[in-house]
Amino acid sequence: MTPSLPAPHLTLAVCDYPEHVPRDRWTRYAEQQKALGLSFVRIAEFAWSRMEPRPGEYEWAWLDEAIEAYADAGLKVVLCTPTATPPAWLIRAHPEILPYDREGRIREFGSRRHYDFASPIFREHSRRITRVLAERYGQHPAVVGWQTDNEFGCHDTARSYGGASAAAFPGWLEAKYGTLDALNEAWGNVFWSMEYGDWAQIRLPNLLVTEVNPSHLLDFYRFASDTVASFQAEQVAILRLGSPGRFITHNFMIFETGFDHYDVAKGLDFVSWDNYPTGMLEFFSSWMPDEIKTDYARTGHPDLIAFNHDLYRGLLKRPFWVMEQQCGQVNWAPFNPLPAPGAVQLWTAQAWAHGADTVSYFRWRAATMAQEVMHSGLLRHDETLDRGGLEVESQDLTAMPLGSVPARVALLHDYESLWLYDVQKHAASLSYWAQTVTYYRALRGLGQDVDIVHPDSDLSGYALIVAPALTLMTPERAAHLEAAAQHARVVFGPRSAYRTVSGRTPEDGQPGVLAELLGAKLLNFDSLRPGLSVRVEGPDHACDVQSWAESYRLTGAETLYRYVDGPQSGEAAVIRKGSVTVIGAHSEELLRAVLAGELRAAGLSPEQLPEGVRLSRRAGHTLLQNWTSQTVNLHGRELAPVSFALEAQA
Known part of the structure; x- marks a missing residue:
């Protein structure tokens, strides 16, 4: 009889930088990491200048020795391609690699992520360094996996507004549209006499006198995203060939918008992301009130963190890693409070609960040099365990079993809708993330586990499907959602189906091809400045609406809530046709009420949880x-x- 194996459990890891410290620390650090309960160590994502200090001259002895130190301690190594930091010799030899910012200025060497994804010269060197790394370490027994590059898009680097990207964009458009007549029609270029007569006339959508054409911007964002995806695919293909049997991942960013993550994640074994809860609250959540930021300053907001966990689990619909987990104060937000006692343990447990198989802390020892000296590590500068390290040491965080997250609720999200929504917000107090996360927070506050998935993905198995801001709609997507509505309840938010695939509005008005499913046509929309609100009433509930209010002309739906004051008084604010509900007003209170009813109707059990x-x-x-x-x-x-x-x- 074959003995049963123990169930797999959460594993812990750390990001380490042997090139930052003397060699005599390497063995001791590795032994300490193992004793702390860590299983993996991620290294070398910024070490190109140490691997190749001069063109074509490689120095591997230090990396060989470091990997052996980890292996001797019983640690497994995740090795990174170092392409996030091309060295000075490469940049000075080929300054055309450098990216341009939105103001058309070159972004210089001296930091990180200083390259244009479209640069043929940089792509050649990226392939080369990836290949030699894979050839040297691809079969090393301690190297169990790879991380490509580091944090695509960080520091607004997914898009370059000049140089190689400017040169490549017209060709991408010609391949997409074939003729200038087709492009001019798709973009609506007859407006403001923006029609093009030659592909060479087309520039990037920046440094304009006033608003950019949304269709022009949408296609530039698609071009930039495709360029990131092809860059990623090149590295993945080289690593697959040179390092068979090892996993490949990439560490994505908090609320990053610069590329379509679903496309860029293709080909990975699993997704990773970098979780910095207090920095996220300060830096990436401008829509949240200051009083909430103060309340959660030392922990981060649970729903912002959980949203990103669920987003990255949903890219490939499989468990993920947190490749960088905050373990003390960060150094890059406007304010950087010391986390509350217990926060590091809570962040680790929450990551596991949302589908993380491994949590890797950033970093081992706090940096004693350069830009990150104010950032914490598991060790302080003096090499004693810091608060985060003590929390990891004090509790067995690896006792949590692996398995699936049993979500019966799907929240639909796509990047093209995000890009179109935010290019013309119409209400400064709203954004795509603000609207989408508001729906997510309502569901989490009602005790629900949530899968965040692409609207064109398989939606079978869900009892409730929520589309908070599905701005872009195609006939194929509409048919897919209509099929989903046959087995699940579906809820749409404001501004659903406002745009076609080219970024124009439907010729027959919103919601275009979704009109039959919703049983209504858009009547009006009202952008509400701070301090201005309107009131909605339903049969059992009334509340105020902020930021956005839209109304409908019914063609088969029934009214659940209507406006009782303001310019849309008497008009429908929330409607339902069969299993499909549309919420046209932005209000957390209204969302909770409507979503609680939809959960009950879907056979789920909402539980109103206390704040926090x-x-x-x-x-x-x-x-x-x-x-x-x-x-x-x-x-x-x-x-x-x-x-x-x-x-x-x-």
Whole structure:
């Protein structure tokens, strides 16, 4: 009889930089990492200048020795391609590699991510360094996987507004449209006499007198995204050939918008992302009120973190890694508070509950040089365990079993809708992320596990499908959603189906090809400045609406809520046709009320959770989480401030 194997559990890792410290630290650090319960170490994402200090002259002895030190300690190595930091000799020999910012200025050497994805010269050197790395370490027994590059798009680097990208964009357009007549029609260039008579006349959509044509911008964003995807695909293909049997991943960024992540993730074994909860709250959530930022300054907001976990689990619909996990204060946000006691453990547990198989802390020892000396590590500068390291040491975070996240709710998200929404927000207080995350927060506050998935993906198996801001609509997508509505309840948010695939509006008005499914046509929309609101009423509930309010002319739907004041008074604000509901007004209170009803109708059980308290389920367990500074009671359990409890489901 074959003995049963123990169930796999969460593993922990760390990002380390042997090139930053003397060699006599390497063995000791590796042994300490293993003793702390770590299993993996990620290295070398910024080490190109040490690998190749001069053109074609490679120095591998230091990396050989470092990898052996980790291996001798029983650690597995995730090795990175170092292309996020092309060295000075390459840039000075080929300055045409450098990217341009939105103001048309060259972005110089002296930091990181200083390359244009479209540069043929840089692509050649990227392939070369990736190939020699794969040839040297691809079969090393300690090297179990690869990370490509580092944080595509960080520092607004997915798009270059000049140089190689400017040269390549017209050719991309010609391949897409074939004729200038087709491009001019798709973009509506007769407007403002913007028609082109030669491909060479087309420039990038920046440095204009006033607003950019949304269709022009949409295609530039698509071009830039395709360029990132092809860059990624080149590295993946080389690593597959030179390092068979090893995994390949990439560490994506918080709320990054510069490329279509679904396309760029293709070909990876799993997705990773870099989680910095307090920095995210300060730097990436401009739509959140200051009082919320203050309340969650030392933990980050649970739903912002969870949204990114679920987003990255959904790219490939499989478990993911957190490749960089904050373990103390960061150094790059406007304010950088010291995290609350227990926050590092809570972040690790939450990542597991949302589908992370491995959590890797950034970094081992705090940097003693250059741009990141104010950033924390598991070790302080003096090599003693910092607060985050002590939290990892004090609790067995690896006892959590791996398995699936049993989400019955799907939230639909796509990057083209994001780009189109944000190019013409019409309401400064709203953005695509603000609207989408508001729906997500409502669902999480009702105790639901959520899959974030592409609208064109397989939607079978979900009881409730929520599309908060599905701005771009095609006939194929409309048919797909109509089929989904046959087995699930579907909820749409404001500005659904406002645009066609070219970025124009439907000729027969919004929601165009979605009109039959929704049973309504758009009547008007109202952009509400801060302090201006309108009121909606339903049969059992009334509330105020902020930021956005749109109304409908019904062609088969029924009215659930209507406006009772303002210029749309008496008109429909929330409508339903069969299993499909449309919420036309932006209000957290309204969302909670409507979504709670939809969850019940879908056979799910909404549970109104207290502010800052969350539930997450995975692998037959429920993680109870308290993100507040007060003791709370949940499901008969007392949770101390900033803590969690793991319960086996009955």
